Amino acid sequence: MGRQKPSKPGTRKYGTKTRYSNDTLQKILEEITTGRIGQREAARKYNIPRQTIVNKLKNKHSCKVGRATVFTEIKERSFVQHCITVSDMGVPISIFDLRCIVKSYLDTCNRKVSCFADNMPGWEWGKAFLERHHSELSQKFTVNISRKHAAVNEDIISTFFLKYKDEIEGVPAENIFNFDETGFHDIPAKGKLLFRRTCRHPEKIENTSKSCFTVMFCGNAAGEFLPPYLIFKGKQKWTDWIYNAPPGTRMNSSDSVWMEQGVFDDWFETHFLPFALKKEGRRVIIGDNLSSHISIRTLELCEQNNIKFICLPPNATHLLQPLDVAYFSSLKKNWRDVLSQWRKTPEGKKKQCLPKGTFSGLLAKTLQLGEQTASSNLVKGFEKCGLCPVNCDRVLQCLPDYARNESSVMGSVGAEFKKIFGDNKTIRSECEVCQKVQVAHRTREECVYRRC
Template sequence: MPRTYVKKMGREGKRNYSAVYLENAIREVKKGKLSIRKASECYGVPYTTLNEWVKGKRKNSYGGQPVLNSKDEECLVHGLIKCGEWGFPLKRHDVRNVVQGYLNRSGRVEKRFKNNKPGRDWFLGFIKRNQELTERLVQNIKRSRAGISEEVIHDYFDNLEVYVADMPPSNIINFDETNFTDDPGQSKALVKRGVKHAEKIMDSSKTSVSVMIAATAEGVVLPPYVVYKAKYLYPTWIENGIPGSGYNRNTNGWFDLEIFEDWFEKILLPFARKLNGRKVLIGDNLSSHLSLHVIQLCEENEIDFILLPPNTTHICQPLDVAFFHPLKGAWRKCLEEWKMKNRGILPKCEFPKMLKRTFEEVGVHLSSNVVAGFAACGIVPLNREAVLKKLPKSPRENEGLERRWSDTLVDHLKELRKETTGSTEKRPRQKRLNVAAGKGIVVRDLVESGDDMHSRSSNENQLHSDSELFVEDDTGRSSVIDYGGTTEEGENCSSYKSGEFVLVSFPTGSRNRHFIGQIIQMAESDAEVSYLRKRGSKQVHFVFPDVPDVDKTPLTQIVTKVKPKGIGRGRYIFPDIDISKIE
C-alpha cells in the first residue's frame, strides 16, 4: 500500500471528477444558484453523490471500513491525552501496541494488520483524523516536580497577592541563574541516505559559565552578572561585554552566598533604589541566595523577598518559562558561528562579547518575552488560573465528563507520579527555609529558624537533649558527650586554646548538626572558628574549604576537643569520634 493514497480518476467505478469540482458544485447548490440536477450536469459530479453531500449523508473520507469506529477512536484519543497530562505520553509504537491489545482482548482478527498490530500508515491516518493530537519533543521532569498539587499553588498565590496586588509592574523583579555551555548542540544537515552516524567536525566541551539575570514585569532586563570557574579574574575577561555587567570568579563556577551578595549589592540595589515605593524580588528557594545581610538590605530599601514554591520553577518562574529558551537558542546560534571560524573551546576573553551578541540576537523580543513570562506565571496580571491550568485534572473533577475506560489508566498514572518510597538508603535532608512560598522574608524568620548559613548564631535554649554523640576512648569504651560545655573528664569552656580542633553543635529546628573546626582566636564568651568540610566516599576525611568558613561561635556550643590526624595534602581524619554524625 502506498504511503499517501490518492484515488485514481477514470472509468469502471473510479472517480472521474476532481475534488475542486465537487466543492464548487456543493457551494452553488447551497447558495441556491443551481439545483442539484443542474449542478451535476455542469460540474460532472454524479447526481446521487452530490445529493448525499448536500444532505449530509456522505462521509468525509474515502476508503474502506475503519478498524476502530468513532466511539473507539474517541476513547483512545481521550486516553492518550490523559497520559500526556499525567506525564507519561505514549510513543508511536506504544499506541500501536495499545490498539493491538484492544483488538486481542475484543476477540477480533483484523486481516489488514499483521498479528493485529497496526502499521505506520494506520498511525499517520489516525493522527490526521484527530487534529487534537500531535507529536512533539518532550522534556523530562523529576517526580518531585510532577507531584505539585493545587493546594501548593493556591497557598502561594494567597501569600503573593498581598504583595503584588496593587504594585506597578516596574517594581516586580524576578531573578534566576543559568548556564551558557560551550556546546552548540545538534543540528540537522544533509548527508547520504543510509549513513548510520552523521558527524560534524566542531570543537566543543562540557564547560559552562554561570550567569545571573534579573528582569522586571514591565520588560526591563537588568545587566547580567557572570561567574567564571577560575582562581583569578583577568581584565580581558570583562571587556566588550554588555554595559553595566558584573563579573566574578570562584573555584567551582557556581553562585555561592558571597557571590550572590555581591550581585545583590552591585546590580540589583542600584536599580531598585531608583524605583519609588515598595519593591518585590521573586526568586527560587535556595540557601545560597539568602543571608542575613541580604535580608537586612531588603528591609532597609523597602524590598520584599518572595520565595517560589519548591519544585515549581518550570511553571512559576517567569525567566524559566518564557525567557531562557529563546535566549539559549540565540546563544547556540552565535556559538556555532564562532566555532565555524575558530578552533578550540570558547576562551573566557570572548565570552562577554558573545553574551552581548546573544542579547542583540534576541533583540526586540527581549522585553516581550519577559512580559509574556510574568503573564504565563500568573504574576502580572495576577491570575492563579494561568498556573493551575498547567496541572493535570482528574476526570472526576471535570463536570459533564463521562467516565471512560481511561479512568483506570488515570488511577495508575497517579501512582506513577508519586515520589518513590521504600528506598533502603536514607537520603540526606536538604536545607530549606521554613518560610511559606509567596510570603516575604524578614530578618526575624532567619534568626528564629536558625537557617542562616552566613551567620551560624542560634539560641542555646533550642538545644535538644536527644541529640548526642558517642566518642570512643583509648580503651574502646563509648561515652556520651552532652551539650553542657564540659566533657566527662570535667574540662570547661575556658580551657580551649587557639589552634585546637573542636566539635561544635548547631541546632537547626528538629535536630542538631555537628561540625568540626579549628579555633583561630578566643574571646570571653565566644571563639572565632574556621570550619572544615567533609570529603571523600571510600576514605572519609576533612579539609579546609578554598573560601574559608570562619564564624564567631558561642562557647556554649562547643562540645569537646578532638584530636586530628593528618594524612597529607591538607587532609585530616578524626579516629576518636563517629564521623557519620559529622557534616
C-alpha cells in the same frame, strides 16, 4: 542480482484515479442543477466521467469506499477516549502501545482477526486509526518533565498567590524584580545541512568544548534590566576577562562555576542593592528557593532597606519565573547563533575552548542582538506568570489537566476502555446466527460478518 531493500510501510490509497476533490464535485453539481452548464460540457471541462456526475445527481454510490473497519464506531471511540485520558494524566502512549492494548483486548474477548498477524494490529492500522480520528488525536514530540515538576498543582499555585497578593499590594511595577542565573555552554547552533543521501554519519568539522559560563540576570516588571553579573570558574579574577563586556558588568569566580552563597551575597550587596535603592518606596525581589540564594547577610540587607524577599514554590519556576518563561529562550537562541559565527572565524577555528575574555565580548553581541525585544519580553513574562498585574488564573490555565483536577482524572483512567472488557463478560462469546467465535454482539451493526 542484489537484494532489494524493503519499502517503508504505508496505508493503502483508494480512489487514486480521481483528479478532483469533493468540494470541486459539489460545485460542479450545483452548476448543473442551476442550469449554468450541461453534464457533457462539465465532464469535458473538469475531466470527470459523465457517469460519475449522473450517479452523484441521482444520489448513487454515496457510501464510503473500502471495506468495513475491524471495530465498530463505538469501540473505536473508547480507544480514543482511553488515549486522551492517559495523555491528560501526563503518561501518553505511542501507536505501538495502542496496538498492544488492542491485541490485549482481542485476546481477552477470544476474538481472532484474520487480517492481524497473531491478533496484533499492524503499523498501517495504527496510521489509518489516526487518520479516522485526526480531529481528536495527533502525534507530537514530547517534552519530558520530572515528577517533582509534575507535582506542582492547583493548590500550591493558589496558596502562593494568596500570600503574594498581600505582599505586593501598593508596590509599583518598576520596584518588582526577578533574578535568575543561567548557563552559557560552548555548543554552537545545529541545523539541517546537505549531505550525500546515502551518508550514515552526517558530521561537521567545528571545535566545541564542555565549558560553561554562568550569568546572573535581573530585571523588573517595567522592563528594566540590570547589567549582567558573570561567574567564571577559578580562584583568581582578572580584569581583562570583562574588557568587552556590556557596560556596568561585574564578575566573580567560583570553583564550581555555579552560584554559591558567597557569590550571591556579593551580587546582592554590590550589584543589585545600588540599583534598587534608586527606586522610591517599598521594593520586592522574587527568585527561586535555591539554598545559595538565602543567607543571613542577604535577609538582613533586605530588612534594613525595605526590600521584601519572596521565594517561589519549589519546582514551579517553569510557571512562575518571568526570566525562564519569556526571556531565556530567545537569549539562548541568539547566543548559539553568535557562537556559531565566531567558530567560523580564524580565531574560533584555532581555539578548542572558548576563552573567558572572548566570552564576555560574545555575550555583549548576544544582548545587543536581542535588545529591541528584551524589554517587552520581560514585561510579558511578568504578565504570563501572573506576577504583575497579579492574576492567578493566568497561571492555572497553563497547568495540565492532571494538575488542575487530579482526583477526577485519576478516577476516569481508561473508564471507557474498562467498560468494554466488563460488558463482554456478560454477553455471549459466540454468535448464534453466524456461528463464529468473535466479539459478542447484540445487533447486526456489531456483527463483523453482517450475518445476524
